[in-house]
Amino acid sequence: MAKLARYTGQAVAYALFAVVVGYFATQPAYTYLEPGKAQIKLSFGHAGQHITDCRRLTQDELNQLAPNMRRPLDCPRGRLPVLIELELDGELLYRAALPPSGLAGDGVSTAYQTFAVAPGQHQLVARLRDSNRNEGFDYEKASGITLSPQQNFVIDFRPAMGGFLFL
Amino acid sequence: MSGMRSVAKAALESVENLFERAFGPELNPMHQLGALGWFFYWIVIVSGVYLYIFFDTGIHQAYESLEYITNVQWYAAGVMRSLHRYASDALVIVVMLHLLREFVLDRYRGARWFSWFTGVPLLWFMFACGITGYWMVWDVLAQYIALATTEWLDTLGIFGETIARNFLNPDILSGRFFTLMVFIHIAVPLFMLLVMWIHIQRQNHARVNPPKKLAIGTLGMLLVLSFIKPAVSQAPADLGTVPTVINFDWFYLAAYPLLDKLPGLTMWAIAAGGTLLLLLLPWLPPRRREQVAVVDLDNCNGCGRCVDDCPFTAVVLQKRTDDSGFSEEAVVKHDLCTSCGVCVGACPTATPFRRTSELVPGIDLPDLGMQALRDRVVEAAAGLAGDARVIVFGCKNGPDLQRLEGPAVAAIELQCIGMLPPSFIDFLITRQHVEGIFLTGCILGDCHNRLGNQWTEQRLAGARDPYLRERVPRERIGKCWAGVTHNTRLARELAAFQERIKGLPPYHRAARAPSARQATERSDTHG
Numbered sequence: 073m074a075k076l077a078r079y080t081g082q083a084v085a086y087a088l089f090a091v092v093v094g095y096f097a098t099q100p101a102y103t104y105l106e107p108g109k110a111q112i113k114l115s116f117g118h119a120g121q122h123i124t125d126c127r128r129l130t131q132d133e134l135n136q137l138a139p140n141m142r143r144p145l146d147c148p149r150g151r152l153p154v155l156i157e158l159e160l161d162g163e164l165l166y167r168a169a170l171p172p173s174g175l176a177g178d179g180v181s182t183a184y185q186t187f188a189v190a191p192g193q194h195q196l197v198a199r200l201r202d203s204n205r206n207e208g209f210d211y212e213k214a215s216g217i218t219l220s221p222q223q224n225f226v227i228d229f230r231p232a233m234g235g236f237l238f239l
Numbered sequence: 240m241s242g243m244r245s246v247a248k249a250a251l252e253s254v255e256n257l258f259e260r261a262f263g264p265e266l267n268p269m270h271q272l273g274a275l276g277w278f279f280y281w282i283v284i285v286s287g288v289y290l291y292i293f294f295d296t297g298i299h300q301a302y303e304s305l306e307y308i309t310n311v312q313w314y315a316a317g318v319m320r321s322l323h324r325y326a327s328d329a330l331v332i333v334v335m336l337h338l339l340r341e342f343v344l345d346r347y348r349g350a351r352w353f354s355w356f357t358g359v360p361l362l363w364f365m366f367a368c369g370i371t372g373y374w375m376v377w378d379v380l381a382q383y384i385a386l387a388t389t390e391w392l393d394t395l396g397i398f399g400e401t402i403a404r405n406f407l408n409p410d411i412l413s414g415r416f417f418t419l420m421v422f423i424h425i426a427v428p429l430f431m432l433l434v435m436w437i438h439i440q441r442q443n444h445a446r447v448n449p450p451k452k453l454a455i456g457t458l459g460m461l462l463v464l465s466f467i468k469p470a471v472s473q474a475p476a477d478l479g480t481v482p483t484v485i486n487f488d489w490f491y492l493a494a495y496p497l498l499d500k501l502p503g504l505t506m507w508a509i510a511a512g513g514t515l516l517l518l519l520l521p522w523l524p525p526r527r528r529e530q531v532a533v534v535d536l537d538n539c540n541g542c543g544r545c546v547d548d549c550p551f552t553a554v555v556l557q558k559r560t561d562d563s564g565f566s567e568e569a570v571v572k573h574d575l576c577t578s579c580g581v582c583v584g585a586c587p588t589a590t591p592f593r594r595t596s597e598l599v600p601g602i603d604l605p606d607l608g609m610q611a612l613r614d615r616v617v618e619a620a621a622g623l624a625g626d627a628r629v630i631v632f633g634c635k636n637g638p639d640l641q642r643l644e645g646p647a648v649a650a651i652e653l654q655c656i657g658m659l660p661p662s663f664i665d666f667l668i669t670r671q672h673v674e675g676i677f678l679t680g681c682i683l684g685d686c687h688n689r690l691g692n693q694w695t696e697q698r699l700a701g702a703r704d705p706y707l708r709e710r711v712p713r714e715r716i717g718k719c720w721a722g723v724t725h726n727t728r729l730a731r732e733l734a735a736f737q738e739r740i741k742g743l744p745p746y747h748r749a750a751r752a753p754s755a756r757q758a759t760e761r762s763d764t765h766g
Contacts, residue, residue, distance in 0.1 A: 078260070078261055078262075078263070080261075081260060081261025081262075082261045082262060082456065084261070085258065085261055085262070085268070086456055086457075086459075086460040087460075089329070089332075089460060090460050090461075090463065090464040092332070093325050093328045093329055093332070093461075093464060093490075094325070094464050094467070094468045096328070096488070096489045096490060097324060097325065097328050097470070097488050097489075097490065098486040098487070098488065099486065099487075100487070101484050101485060101486050101487060102484070102485050102486075102487040102492075102495075102496060103483065103484050103485075104383055104481070104482050104483060104484075104485060104499065105481045105482070105483045106483065107483040107484060109481075109483075110481075111481045113407070115401065115403070115404055115407055117400055117401060117404070173396065173399075179399070180399075180400075182400075182401050184390065184393060184401050184403060184404075222480045222481050222483055223479070223480060223481070224408075224478065224479055224480055224481045226407055226408055228407065239407075239408050
């Protein structure tokens with residue numbers, strides 16, 4: 073009788089362990105994004121323009137350098153921050169000055185942002201400034217978009233392809 | 240802190256007692272957590288090797304190959320996939336319980352810091368294995384994990400490009416990524432195995448296999464679960480959409496929802512701070528070191544019993560440094576010694592029968608030497624009265640011994656019950672200092688010093704040197720491995736033991752058989 077009770081106890085313990093493992097291996101479900109929403113994702117890496125232009129060295133300045141270091145142009149590495157602005161249906165969705173990466177501030181500025189929005193038709197405007205101008209933007213794209221539920225709408229930026237890409 | 244720990248220790252033992260009722264002390268899974276961890280690890284490895292045969296690397300091929308594994312070859316590869324997943328989950332459970340248990344039972348400080356310290360990186364390895372494993376399925380869960388993980392990594396700002404951009408849309412994703420994942424998913428468990436090996440380096444007779452019955456039961460449980468609820472993929476990943484409601488493996492991904500709520504750098508600070516805290520825990524505060532075992536070369540013949548019995552590899556043999564004629568001598572590694580005294584219990588020279596003026600064994604504890612122990616037990620026995628006088632030997636990590644004491648009972652607290660040389664039992668009974676000896680300590684299979692009560696059982700049973708001599712009547716020895724929660728049972732069993740020995744005939748030393756020479760002389764005299 074005691075043996076039967078022990079085996080029953082073991083069976084209960086194994087069953088409980090299996091239930092815990094089996095349940096928490098998949099449940100409860102996690103809601104990352106409400107199923108009725110869509111997402112706009114802004115992601116790009118772009119280097120702003122140099123803070124100052126390159127300067128041609130004088131002959132005297134060149135003579136003072138070691139022969140293997142006599143480059144005619146002095147180009148400071150530092151880059152400007154990139155200003156990014158998103159507008160959705162006339163409302164400002166995101167605006168940030170993205171600093172250049174790297175210890176010397178000479179790397180690309182990166183953006184990676186997600187926005188949960190209602191599906192349907194929207195008017196989207198993306199603007200970017202990478203120069204030292206004080207007003208306005210160097211790139212801009214405006215478009216009417218239609219988002220379906222759960223859609224991942226990507227805004228990329230590639231100057232070689234004309235600027236903003238709506239994917 | 241010690242008060243809280245005592246409460247936690249008693250609470251933990253109460254829970255474990257439930258398991259003990261069902262499994263008994265030898266199979267109690269709570270005493271086999273480390274060994275079960277190894278067992279689950281090997282299940283994961285074996286099932287993973289089988290799955291690798293059918294797994295295909297590629298953006299679409301990965302998912303399709305797993306669909307084949309799950310749906311077409313469900314009877315073999317499908318079961319292996321389920322075993323792979325559920326054994327991985329079970330590994331998390333036993334590892335976390337193992338960590339919690341060692342902390343509550345204060346088995347991580349002092350000389351025992353090494354196993355704790357080397358166990359902490361294993362947590363990272365374990366989670367890295369699980370996360371990369373889920374990543375390889377390339378379903379919506381994998382998509383979520385890929386994005387959440389890379390976004391978190393990007394917050395460190397150490398990567399030239401944003402690595403989460405690799406998952407921006409389906410056109411960007413490269414098939415090589417899966418090759419990289421397979422490489423990581425194989426390399427990390429191999430490193431994990433190396434660290435697991437290091438983790439047990441300071442454990443003598445480390446338990447890396449659970450008892451056979453427990454292993455069979457556990458494997459059977461996982462197999463049944465695999466058939467009842469096979470591991471399946473979720474919908475295939477689609478970078479054009481966003482995962483919404485995801486079935487989550489909470490054993491590996493419990494922290495992921497926090498990644499969505501807290502800034503990435505905050506999560507890095509929590510992860511790094513938590514790891515650092517765990518690493519430093521053995522010194523917060525450090526354990527007060529007791530005096531470690533010392534070797535007396537005049538009494539050490541280098542037999543090596545202490546080396547084999549030390550639970551923490553703190554005693555080694557080295558070339559003899561004196562001219563005694565023996566080839567080796569025992570040496571105590573101070574940093575590894577926990578002062579448990581199990582080595583003293585193993586030393587054949589630690590016998591109270593010695594007639595030299597001083598009882599100095601080959602290895603001894605300065606804080607409680609064998610000479611002092613003999614004096615104490617003889618004095619304690621002399622103070623007892625009645626016809627069932629008993630000396631109780633217990634350990635300082637076991638039950639409360641004070642409450643057992645009475646006119647006929649004296650209690651002696653040792654560092655560990657494994658510290659008691661069997662010859663002390665022989666001495667006290669055959670010299671009729673007492674009518675019986677009662678041993679108690681930690682629950683069997685869960686000695687605070689790992690092996691103390693196990694070695695004691697084997698020494699009494701004649702299965703481990705030094706043996707208890709056969710002349711000692713076994714009915715005069717009682718045992719109750721009571722832990723800290725069975726004080727009532729302990730008192731009851733001690734009382735029953737006293738009743739039993741009251742009913743025994745008085746002990747008489749058996750007359751020693753005459754030697755052959757004596758017999759011849761006697762024959763000549765009477766002839």
